[in-house]
Amino acid sequence: xxxxxxxxxxxxxxxxxxxxxxxxxxxxxxxxxxxxxxxxxxxxxxxxxxxxxxxxxxxxxxxxxxxxxxxxxxxxxxxxxxxxxxxxxxxxxxxxxxxxxxxxxxxxxxxxxxxxxxxxxxxxxxxxxxxxxxxxxxxxxxxxxxxxxxxxxxxxxxxxxxxxxxxxxxxxxxxxxxxxxxxxxxxxxxxxxxxxxxxxxxxxxxxxxxxxxxxxxxxxxxxxxxxxxxxxxxxxxxxxxxxxxxxxxxxxxxxxxxxxxxxxxxxxxxxxxxxxxxxxxxxxxxxxxxxxxxxxxxxxxxxxxxxxxxxxxxxxxxxxxxxxxxxxxxxxxxxxxxxxxxxxxxxxxxxxxxxxxxxxxxxxxxxxxxxxxxxxxxxxx
Numbered sequence: 001x002x003x004x005x006x007x008x009x010x011x012x013x014x015x016x017x018x019x020x021x022x023x024x025x026x027x028x029x030x031x032x033x034x035x036x037x038x039x040x041x042x043x044x045x046x047x048x049x050x051x052x053x054x055x056x057x058x059x060x061x062x063x064x065x066x067x068x069x070x071x072x073x074x075x076x077x078x079x080x081x082x083x084x085x086x087x088x089x090x091x092x093x094x095x096x097x098x099x100x101x102x103x104x105x106x107x108x109x110x111x112x113x114x115x116x117x118x119x120x121x122x123x124x125x126x127x128x129x130x131x132x133x134x135x136x137x138x139x140x141x142x143x144x145x146x147x148x149x150x151x152x153x154x155x156x157x158x159x160x161x162x163x164x165x166x167x168x169x170x171x172x173x174x175x176x177x178x179x180x181x182x183x184x185x186x187x188x189x190x191x192x193x194x195x196x197x198x199x200x201x202x203x204x205x206x207x208x209x210x211x212x213x214x215x216x217x218x219x220x221x222x223x224x225x226x227x228x229x230x231x232x233x234x235x236x237x238x239x240x241x242x243x244x245x246x247x248x249x250x251x252x253x254x255x256x257x258x259x260x261x262x263x264x265x266x267x268x269x270x271x272x273x274x275x276x277x278x279x280x281x282x283x284x285x286x287x288x289x290x291x292x293x294x295x296x297x298x299x300x301x302x303x304x305x306x307x308x309x310x311x312x313x314x315x316x317x318x319x320x321x322x323x324x325x326x327x328x329x330x331x332x333x334x335x336x337x338x339x340x341x342x343x344x345x346x347x348x349x350x351x352x353x354x355x356x357x358x359x360x361x362x363x364x365x366x367x368x369x370x371x372x373x374x375x376x377x378x379x380x381x
Contacts, residue, residue, distance in 0.1 A: 001063060001125065003132035006052040009033045016062040020114035024279040026258035027103040028110055033067065035254065036104055039247035046242075047073040048104050053132050055115075055125050064115040064125040066133055067103065070140065072096045076242050078107035078322050079148045079166065079339045084352065088143065093345065095143050099136060102148035105242040107170070107322045108284050109337055112150045113157070123157075130161045134342055145342040158340035164353050166339045167360045169367055171325075171332035173303075173318035178311045181304070184331065192329055192375035199296040200304060206294055208271065210305055211263045215256030223248055226261065229273045229289030241287075248275075262305040264290075264297065272301040283310050285320035303330050329375050334367045 006012060014030040021028055036042040037050060048069045055064040074081055077100060088095035101112050113126045137145040147158060159165055178184040185193045213222070223245050234241040251259055260283065264272035272290040276283055288302050302320060310318050320327060328334075341356075343349040 001121075001128060002056050002058075003128060003135075004054045004056060005136065006050070006054055008050055009037060009052060012052070012054065012062065012065070017065060017114075020062070020065055020116050022111065022115075022117045024281070025110045026255055026277045026279055026284075027106050027108055028067070028114070029255065029258075031254040032103070032251065032258075035247050035250040036243075039244060039250060041243050041247050042069070042104050047071050047075065051099070051136070053129055053136070055129055055132070063119060063121075064113065064129050066101055066113055066129045068099060068101050068133060068136070069104065070097050070142065071100050076105040077102060077146075077148060079146065079168070081146070081341075084348075087351075088348070091348075093143070093348075097140070097142045099133065099140070099142045099145045100148060101133065101146070106286070107149060107337075108319060109149045109151060111154065112147050113154055126154075126157055127161070130157060130163075134161065137342065138344060143344060147340040150338055150340060152336075152338065155338050155340065161342075163340035163342045164349070164356055165360075166341060166356050167363045168337045168339070169334050169363055169370075170319065170322055170337050171327040172335040173307060173310070173320070173332045175310055175314075175316045175318075180311060181308050184307065184311065187377060188331070188375045189377050196304075196330060196375075199299050202296045203294075203300045206266065208264050208266050208294070208297070208300075210301075211265065212305075212309065213261045213263060215252035215259035218248070218252045218259070218261060220245075220249060223252070225270055226263075226273050226275070229270065229291055230275060230287050231289065232291065233287065233289045243287075260309065262301055262309075264301050272297050274301045274305065276306060278313075278315065281315060282317040282319060283313075283315050285318070299326075299330060303327065303332075307331065325370060328370055328373050331375060333374055334370050336363075336367070 009030060017030040026032055042048040048071060051068050051070050053066040053068050054062055057063055074085060085095040113129050115122050115125045119125060133145055155165055185196060227245050231241055258277050260276040260278050262274040263270060271292060275287040276285050283306055285302055285306055290297055306318050343352060
C-alpha cells in the first residue's frame with residue numbers, strides 16, 4: 001500500500017471517498033469538503049491548504065484517507081493552542097506551519113482515519129495513515145500534527161502512535177425516547193421545567209413563529225435573506241464569517257437533506273436564524289444570528305427548536321456547538337471530546353505532555369461539577 005498527498009479533495013472520486021465512511025456524517029462527505037474548497041472558504045489565503053492523505057493499493061484503489069490541512073494560523077479549529085504558539089515564539093521557534101486533521105470550522109466529533117468497514121486490513125491501513133501524517137509533519141518542516149475531534153474509538157491508536165491526548169468538554173442533548181417536548185420536560189425538576197416554559201412563552205407572547213427549511217427549500221433569494229443575520233454574529237466578534245453564501249448555495253444543491261435551517265419570523269420579518277446539519281442520528285447546531293435582541297430568542301432558536309426537531313425526526317443526539325454552560329439548565333449534558341497532538345520538538349512535546357495531564361484532571365473535575373447541575377430529576381441524564 002502507498003500513502004499519497006492530495007492537494008485537493010477534487011483529486012479523489014466522490015464515490016471512492018464517500019465509500020470510506022462507515023456512518024452517516026455530513027461533514028466528512030466529499031460534497032461538504034469540496035464545497036469548502038470551491039467556495040474559497042478553505043485555501044492558502046484563508047490559512048487552510050488541503051494536503052489530504054490517501055492510502056492506495058498497487059492498483060491505485062483507495063483503501064483509506066485522512067483529511068489533512070497545512071495551516072499558518074489556529075483559527076477555525078476550536079481546540080485552542082494559541083498559548084503553545086506563543087511559547088514557541090518566545091523561544092524563537094516557528095509554530096507555523098502546522099498540520100491539522102479536522103473538518104475546517106466544525107467542532108464536531110467524527111472519524112478522522114477513514115477506512116471502509118469492508119477492508120480486511122483495516123487496522124494496518126489506519127496505522128499507515130497515522131504514520132504517514134507524522135512523516136508528512138517531519139518532511140514538510142511543520143512544527144506539529146493535530147488531529148481534532150476524533151472518535152473515542154480512534155484515540156487508542158493515536159496514543160499508541162505517540163500522539164498526546166487532550167480532553168475537553170461540550171454539552172450534548174440525548175433523546176430518551178421522548179414522545180414530544182412536554183414528555184422531555186417531564187423529566188425536569190419543577191423549577192427548571194417552569195423556567196423553560198417561561199422562556200418559550202416569552203417567544204409566543206412576541207408572536208414569533210418558526211419555519212423549518214432544508215437545503216431543498218433554500219434558493220439564492222432565501223440565502224440572501226439569511227446571510228445578513230448569520231453574518232451579524234461574527235461581526236460582533238470583530239471578524240467576517242468563515243463561510244460565505246457560495247458555500248451554502250453549493251450545499252443546498254449537493255447535500256440538501258443534510259442542511260436544516262430554523263427561521264424565526266415576527267410577522268413577515270425574519271428576525272432569527274439557526275443553521276444546522278444532520279445525519280441519520282444527530283443534529284448539529286452550527287450558526288445562528290438575529291437582527292435584534294428579544295428575551296429568550298437565542299434559546300428558542302438554537303436549542304428548543306432543535307430539540308423538537310430531534311424528537312419529531314427520531315434523532316438521538318443534538319450537538320449545539322462548543323462551550324456554553326447555559327446549555328446545562330436546558331437539558332444538555334457534559335460530554336467528553338478529544339484531540340491528539342504530535343510535536344517535532346522533544347522539549348516542547350514533554351512540556352505539553354505534562355500540561356495536558358494536568359488539564360485532563362481539571363476537565364474531569366469540571367465535568368463532575370457541571371453534571372451535578374443538570375435539570376433532570378434524580379439526575380436521570
